Structure formats: structure tokens, C-alpha cells
Amino acid sequence: MSIGFCYETSSSGLLMKGISKVVDCPVEGLAVSGVNELRDLISRVIARVLSFQGIHYYDIVFESSEPIGYTHSLHKFRLFINGRQYIGIRAVVRGKKLIRILFTIPIGTDVEIKSRVGKYDPVIEKLGKGTCGGGEGIPPGQVYIDIPVVYAILGVPRVDVSKWTLRVEGEVGNAVELSLLDLYKLGVVDVETDFHCVTGWSVKSVKFAGVPLARIAELVVPKEGVNWVYVEGADGYSTVFPYIEVYASDAIVALEMNGKPLDVLHGYPARLVIPHLYGWKSAKWITRMVFTRDYSEGYWEALGYHPRGMVQFEERFKTR
Numbered sequence: 001m002s003i004g005f006c007y008e009t010s011s012s013g014l015l016m017k018g019i020s021k022v023v024d025c026p027v028e029g030l031a032v033s034g035v036n037e038l039r040d041l042i043s044r045v046i047a048r049v050l051s052f053q054g055i056h057y058y059d060i061v062f063e064s065s066e067p068i069g070y071t072h073s074l075h076k077f078r079l080f081i082n083g084r085q086y087i088g089i090r091a092v093v094r095g096k097k098l099i100r101i102l103f104t105i106p107i108g109t110d111v112e113i114k115s116r117v118g119k120y121d122p123v124i125e126k127l128g129k130g131t132c133g134g135g136e137g138i139p140p141g142q143v144y145i146d147i148p149v150v151y152a153i154l155g156v157p158r159v160d161v162s163k164w165t166l167r168v169e170g171e172v173g174n175a176v177e178l179s180l181l182d183l184y185k186l187g188v189v190d191v192e193t194d195f196h197c198v199t200g201w202s203v204k205s206v207k208f209a210g211v212p213l214a215r216i217a218e219l220v221v222p223k224e225g226v227n228w229v230y231v232e233g234a235d236g237y238s239t240v241f242p243y244i245e246v247y248a249s250d251a252i253v254a255l256e257m258n259g260k261p262l263d264v265l266h267g268y269p270a271r272l273v274i275p276h277l278y279g280w281k282s283a284k285w286i287t288r289m290v291f292t293r294d295y296s297e298g299y300w301e302a303l304g305y306h307p308r309g310m311v312q313f314e315e316r317f318k319t320r
């Protein structure tokens, strides 16, 4: 089994969930047929990658499995150490092959990482240049449902709109702090679009209205060499996407949905909508947008999800 190199990732949102770091180990597509076989492979990876202080025994307990589109599935286990502390395990399977195992390590767990661990570099994904539109009809591996499922992995934050602002900063000539009124003054466009979640559901023709990201870029003037945009929400959620996506015509800071201000659950007062990227890139309750040269992981990216997440190419997970 080939597991030469693992990545150590983290994100402030994961810290809020009590996870200090993630060890993400790509493995060479190993055929698996069932949970028991998966558990076997996981224990072999553990033996090579992790070691614990004062360990007497450990136990790998199956927790749940879920499909991620048609192509992938995610299998969760818990690694109990001495019957008390546990480390979360996420095994990503594509087709019938195990492609990565991630260990989510809680704050305060005494674990040593044996294998070579580096920093994830998105350059290995060989992202094609430019953006790519929605394409016709349902994207590969997706199923239509009627209304979007509400996700709030870190809870629904209380936002006082009279004090709320969106800060846009980083490698820019003119950092700004925008109130809701400031955003409206920049000019709002309508975007009617399908919306796609990486877990496999899509919703047809959602009507959003908001400020084009290109308009915001025009205002802040990103510097030469900017490659990524990192975004944070009032809940502590974060995500990241390639800078070029700012210039996609359907990429907006959405202020309205279906003809009304965003519902609190859908991100009021403002969220991203970048509909040709999977939904996790469309951060809700946004407060900060940072233009950067270097890549940094957001919440789901730190758990092995793709740096770009292009729907048409089924960029669900990192591939290397």
C-alpha cells in the first residue's frame, strides 16, 4: 500500500469544533468492498502514520457512511485510544477505491505523526485556467431536489446588521469595509441559477440578487500575483477559491434570494454565490474577503475537499 506522504491541515472553524489538526493521507486507489476491509486498511495506515503516548490499546469503531454524489462515498470511524479519547477518521472512496484517509485530531490528544507530513499545495491539482460555466442540465453525479438544504456546520450566528460590515482586504491597493448599504450602492444584479451541493443535491433556478465579485475587485484593486480568495463568515466558517472565479459573470455577494433579503438561515445579510463551484464555496454570513498570493485551507478544504470544487468536473475531493 502506498501512503508516502500526508498533509497536515487545520482551520479556525475546525478549532471551534475541538479539532486542533487534520492529518490527511492520500493513498493509491486501493480496492475495498466492505466496512471490515476498510477497517483493516485503516489500521495499516494508522500503524504507519500515527503513534500515541502511553497507549495500551486502540479500537476502530464504525460510525456512518454517506454517498458524495455517485462517484464518491465518505466513511466515518472513530479511533478510540485506551477506550476514552478518540480521533475521528474519514475514509474517502472513489468508485470502489480508497483514495484518502483523514484523521481529525482533537485538541489535547497525545498523538505523534510518524510519517512524512507536508503542507498541501494546490498546484498539484493542475487546475485548468479560466472559469467554466454551468453547462446544460444536471451536472454529473447530482440529483435535483426542490429546495436547498440549510447547512450551518458551526451554527447560525447572530448578526447585528447595524454593526455588520464586509471587510475586503489582503493583497489589494484599496482595502475597504462595506456596510449593507454600501454594498447596495455598488449595484445589484440578478442571477438565476442552479445551485449544487457536493453531497449530491442540486436545486433548479434559484433567484439570487447581489453585487458581482468583479465589481468588488474593481473597487479594491487586487495586486499583481494574487491567486486565491479566502472568505470568512460571522460563524467562523471559511472557504477559499481561485482568484479567477471573481470574474465569472454569475459570481456575486448575494443580498437577496427569491425576491427578498436573504433569510437568516441562508446567510443574511450577505453570502457568496458562485454557482458553478460546489455550494460549500458559497460561504454564508460573510464578514471578510481576503485576496492572497498563497493558498490557505478553509473549513471543508482542511477536511480533504477540493481547492476549486468545479461542479462540471466533479472536483469533490482533492485528488493527490
Ligand SMILES: Nc1nc2c(c(=O)[nH]1)N[C@H]1C(S)=C(S)[C@@H](COP(=O)(O)O)O[C@H]1N2
Binding pocket: 148, 149, 150, 151, 152, 153, 154, 196, 197, 198, 233, 235, 237, 265, 266, 267, 278, 279, 280, 281, 282, 283, 284, 285
Ligand atoms: N457560514 C457557512 N456557510 C456555508 C455553510 C456553512 O455551514 N456555514 N455550508 C455550505 C454548504 S456545504 C452549502 S451546500 C451551502 C448551502 O446553502 P444553504 O444553507 O443556503 O442551502 O452553504 C455553504 N455555506
Ligand SMILES: [Mo]
Binding pocket: 151, 196, 197, 198, 199, 279, 280
Ligand atoms: Mo454542501
